[in-house]
Amino acid sequence: MKKILVAEDNAVNRELLRELLEMRGYTVAEARDGEEALRMIEQTEPDLLLLDIGMPVLDGFGVVLKLRENPRFALLPVVAVTAYAMQGDREKILNSGFDGYLSKPVNARSLAEELDRLLSKRAHEDVSQDQASGRQPSGKARAAHDSK
């Protein structure tokens, strides 16, 4: 069972996300600000984080920055959930360590697509790594060998 942490300071939005996620069979944990989110990630080790940008104590940018500095959570899939509609925000978010982006109000289909994309992408990467171990040397390694 995949576990999703919802970090969001608005109770109505938290409840909406919880309902959408539980309908799809995910286990849900909740945090109400950025520092609580970091504590909950340590405690519950979620498979994916849905992260509001505008939150008290520590905002979403602060949370994702802290996560990427920590080897344990550097690869945790993090999806920004934000009402910010300014042009350039999507690029700013995707250049800040987030893996995806959902705008509020979150619709069930976009949420499902992001989760499927990020959670199956991780499984796929694990498979490619196994395959890579039995693969021939890369072009770069061959070039180095040929030049000897």
Ligand code: MN
């Ligand atoms: Mn908020």
